[in-house]
Amino acid sequence: MGWGNWRPRFNFGHLKVQSKVSVFLTMIIIVTYLFYCLTGYCESLPRPLYDQQSLRGKVHTVDGPVHLSQSHRAGAQWNISVLRELPLSNGLESLWQESEDATNQRPPGNRAQTMESSSSSNITVSNNFGTKEFPQAIIIGVKKGGTRALLEFLRIHPDVRAVGAEPHFFDRFYDKGLEWYRSLMPRTLEGQITMEKTPSYFVTWEAPRRVHAMSRHTRLIVVVRDPVTRAVSDYAQTLSKTPGLPSFQALAFKNGTASSSSSSSSSLRGVVDTSWSAVRIGVYAKHLEAWLATSRWGASCL
């Protein structure tokens, strides 16, 4: 009887040890599962906009360091570490989405559709941060002066956000209204600057008054280039789109020649034709006067 009682007790004890081990293993599996679930969830949370912009800065900074102000240095280092974690594709796709809107000149309704489609395609970054503001600075010209290069250099800075394409609001699309114009702008956080560039503003006579009506505090940036080289660049672009265009000389001079032969019957020979747009744009002083005549800009034009 004694042995009989002892054996079952021994077996029960053995089973208890086994169940303890299995409970322990089950707990390890559950904890591991929970750990992976939680880390996976964190990965899918939207990143702050500032992180995303660091991607843009990183991608474009191929020639050397960007000189950030003291207040941005800590943030810049933090962004670099974030960069290693983020998949490039997601960040960049969403980052350029707003520029794409401007590129396609979409009205605000279509823009909303684009944002919806990005969320439905499981792009995890959010482009709802910040607000759309009118540009505080506009590169108004000159055409073929290197305006694209300047804008791209400026937008490397994380606090500069710019429309990718030329909005042409103050010359072509003014009748669409200011709200349409603002809808083209990228979202910005406090302290960030909104910019755009449309070189044809410089030679649009209504543009100074229109920009001033939007805000008299808007900073204007004009990049100038040797007017002859600029005209040649302008002509080359037109020629590439218009085969059969008359020669540069034929267009640049009245009567189509630079020669001022004394035997010529025409007194117009050798006179530059300022009515030709490639030349007219290069008469910088004339256009600049129109901008400077608008009160405040007399002092603050860059």
Ligand SMILES: Nc1ncnc2c1ncn2[C@@H]1O[C@H](COP(=O)(O)OS(=O)(=O)O)[C@@H](OP(=O)(O)O)[C@H]1O
């Ligand atoms: N950093 C720098 N310095 C000087 N010149 C530069 C610079 N970057 C671009 N470029 C030249 O600028 C020309 C393009 O100017 P834009 O960007 O203003 O063209 S556009 O008006 O937007 O079409 C174009 O000139 P061309 O090559 O003669 O056509 C560019 O080569």
